[in-house]
Amino acid sequence: MLLGRVNRTLTSALCVLCFSACVQAVPPDLLAALETIDQDMIALRAPETAPEEYRAFVRQWIALKSRAEFDDDVIRWPWETSELENELRGLYLRGERTVSQLHDRQASRQRTAQSKVASIEDRFHHMTSQVASIDGRIVLGERVVQTDLLVKQARTFFEQKDYQRAIQVADEANQALMNQASLLTQELGRYADGERIASWQAMAQQTIDWSRRHQSSAIVVSKAERELTLYKNGRKVLSYPVRLGFNGIREKQFQGDGATPEGRYRVTDKRGPGQTQFYRAFVLDYPNAEDRRRFDLAKKTGQIAPGKGIGGLIEIHGVENQFTEQTLGCVMLDNPNMATLFESVPVGTPITIVGALTGQNAVALALSQLTNHNNREEI
Amino acid sequence: MQSRVFLVPITLAIVMTAGCADPPTQQIQEAEKALKEAQESGASTYSPDEYAKLEGTLDTIRKEVSEQDGKFALFRDYGKAQQLSISAKSESERIQVATAQKKEEGKAAAMQAQQVAEEAVRAAQQLVAKAPVGKDRAAVEAIKNDVEGLQSLLKQVQDSIDKQDYPAAQTQAKAIHDMSQGVQTEIQNALAKVGRGKPPLSRRQ
Numbered sequence: 001m002l003l004g005r006v007n008r009t010l011t012s013a014l015c016v017l018c019f020s021a022c023v024q025a026v027p028p029d030l031l032a033a034l035e036t037i038d039q040d041m042i043a044l045r046a047p048e049t050a051p052e053e054y055r056a057f058v059r060q061w062i063a064l065k066s067r068a069e070f071d072d073d074v075i076r077w078p079w080e081t082s083e084l085e086n087e088l089r090g091l092y093l094r095g096e097r098t099v100s101q102l103h104d105r106q107a108s109r110q111r112t113a114q115s116k117v118a119s120i121e122d123r124f125h126h127m128t129s130q131v132a133s134i135d136g137r138i139v140l141g142e143r144v145v146q147t148d149l150l151v152k153q154a155r156t157f158f159e160q161k162d163y164q165r166a167i168q169v170a171d172e173a174n175q176a177l178m179n180q181a182s183l184l185t186q187e188l189g190r191y192a193d194g195e196r197i198a199s200w201q202a203m204a205q206q207t208i209d210w211s212r213r214h215q216s217s218a219i220v221v222s223k224a225e226r227e228l229t230l231y232k233n234g235r236k237v238l239s240y241p242v243r244l245g246f247n248g249i250r251e252k253q254f255q256g257d258g259a260t261p262e263g264r265y266r267v268t269d270k271r272g273p274g275q276t277q278f279y280r281a282f283v284l285d286y287p288n289a290e291d292r293r294r295f296d297l298a299k300k301t302g303q304i305a306p307g308k309g310i311g312g313l314i315e316i317h318g319v320e321n322q323f324t325e326q327t328l329g330c331v332m333l334d335n336p337n338m339a340t341l342f343e344s345v346p347v348g349t350p351i352t353i354v355g356a357l358t359g360q361n362a363v364a365l366a367l368s369q370l371t372n373h374n375n376r377e378e379i
Numbered sequence: 380m381q382s383r384v385f386l387v388p389i390t391l392a393i394v395m396t397a398g399c400a401d402p403p404t405q406q407i408q409e410a411e412k413a414l415k416e417a418q419e420s421g422a423s424t425y426s427p428d429e430y431a432k433l434e435g436t437l438d439t440i441r442k443e444v445s446e447q448d449g450k451f452a453l454f455r456d457y458g459k460a461q462q463l464s465i466s467a468k469s470e471s472e473r474i475q476v477a478t479a480q481k482k483e484e485g486k487a488a489a490m491q492a493q494q495v496a497e498e499a500v501r502a503a504q505q506l507v508a509k510a511p512v513g514k515d516r517a518a519v520e521a522i523k524n525d526v527e528g529l530q531s532l533l534k535q536v537q538d539s540i541d542k543q544d545y546p547a548a549q550t551q552a553k554a555i556h557d558m559s560q561g562v563q564t565e566i567q568n569a570l571a572k573v574g575r576g577k578p579p580l581s582r583r584q
Contacts, residue, residue: 038428047427055431062435063442070459137521145528145558149535152554153547162546246520258520 026068030088034061037095044102049109049164053098060091106163113163116170117154123177124151126373130366131184134224138247138258139187140180147176181370188249191224191356191363200354203264207352208234217344219316219351221331223248223260224361228316228331230344237344240337245329249363251355252286252329254295254304255311260329260353261286265314267349270342279318279335280342284351286314316341316351400455402444406464410437413471421543422474425481429474436467485545492552493536499559500529506566522562529559 038061041047046054067084124147131137137144150173157166190196204220211218212234221228221242229239247258269283287295287310298304316331318338331353333341356363414433422430443460507526532555539548 042428047431051427051431054428055434058428058431058435059438062432063439066436066439066443066459066463070462132521138524141524142528142531145525145532148558149532149551149554152557153550156550156553157546160546160550165546 026082026085026088030085030092031065031068034065034088034092034095037092037099040099041095041102044099044106046098046102050098050102050105053102057091057095057098060087061095064088064091109163109167110161113158113166113170116167116174117158120151120154120170120173120177123373124148124173127177127180127370130370134188134363134366135244135246135249136184136188136363136366139184139250143176143180143183147173147180150176184370185367188363188367190251191361192359192367194359197356197359197361200262201357203352204354204357207231207264207350210350217346217349219345219349220357221316221351221353222355222357222361223262223353224356224363226362228333228341230341232344238340240333240341243332248329252291252311253298254308256328257311258328260331261291261314262353262355263288263290265351265353267316267345267347267351270345270347271315272342276315276317277320278315278332279320280338281315281317282342282345282349282351284314284316286312400447400452400457402448402457403461403464406461406468407440407444410440410464410467410471413468413475417471417475417478420475420478421482422478425478425485426474429470429477433467433471433474436463436470440464440467482543482545485549486540486543489536489540489545489548489552492549492556493533493540496536496552496555496559497533499556499563500526500533503529503559503562503566506563509566522565525558525562529555529562 038058041054041057064084064087068088128144131140131144150169154166154170154173157163157169204222207218207220208231210216211231215233218231219228220231223244226242226244227239228242230237244260245252245258248260250257250259252259252261263286265284265286265288267282268285271281271283273280275281291310295304295310299306299308311329314330316333316338318333318335355361414437417430417433422433440460440463443463444457447455447457447460503526507523532551536548536551536555539545539551
């Protein structure tokens, strides 16, 4: 009886000893630390920006967590090593390393995005101001707002800390800017073309020579410099600034394109007060034979749509009033200058309109600056 | 003694039943189907972390089944795989609902931004109709050009909404709104300067 009681006591004591000596296989703080690693990765947008790395971490994390949750290897003797704990610790170390790498990558991506977005904004503003300075905005059509949209989108994505998309959209904006520069060069490259400038110089010189030979007046208008020069007897008498059509920098192609024609013309009519809505005006013989030949050829080759007309009534004129200073392809002067010119120029006076008279003209310089700026700032 | 003999077939029956444990194929298939549906609902885009965890759970289930399959029949226990499959299925369904909600929220926000942008473009168009043909005709034409451009940019917003790229739609709409307001300010300044006169344009050229 006594022996039985002793046995029971000893057995109970052994059991208590055994159970108290057992330890949990996974310290709860290790699981909590891994949860934190997971949250850190999510905060660093690893699932979107580093999906492979995140997936690899999560696969192991889920597998080990389920082992812990389903009591696999949960209780062990103190002298036993816990395989599960070791694996969790290994995953924690790898996770910590990944978080650190992601953090570095995120910081680097932020710097890249910041630099790209700032650069594209700078280049866009530079291009906008250069294009505005040569009235070339119309040449670019809707491309300007399209690029502006991309630039603004890149900034918004950056502010939302979506650096990857900010970089992607900034790259698209960069490409759009390159296309714009290329289009401008294609459309306005003639202002930087030596042969074309030489031909314009020759046209202007012939007009000046005509003025000298005939002891008469002649006018030369340079579109790039926005300048009208009056010659008398082959000598320069005065120069006035002018405004052109809203698309004046381009070569005139058809009616309503807002471009100012280039060529040799004559004053066919002078319109004084009551005869023009634009203060005073010289009517030019546009379109002349050369303009018609060019127009017909462009139509034949499909460069101009069949329904388009060649236009007409190109004038050198003053300003109607302060609300309506406008021109759709003419050459416009301020009224006091127009008054002086009106007195000095008779009907029949030759007027030569050229793109530019020097290689260093405003359009060529703007194009060159755009190209240089693009090359320097290219991202 | 007689009662002990009676226990033998019961014990054998229990052992046999346990020994014939089958993998929870149906539950696993249901969990896989739910995961596929979650993926199709856009969970990998809208809840990428939760979706990755679901993939991890399915991976664990497959490994667990394979591990149990490798054991001697009497020791196989698919309980863990079964429980994980059930929880993966319900988690997939929860994520699908959450994803649908996030998508709806994104869509609603994008559509609201789109509406605000459309109104701003409309206001700019109305103002452009009143724009003075003032000192700088080229600038006015450029403004008109910009407003036409803004109108066509609205299509891009719709395209992004159609593609369910709501963050892009929102940023595009915001940019269009800002640009439209810029244009409106430009025109309003011009109107304030020169009044509201706009002459007829009847000439050729």
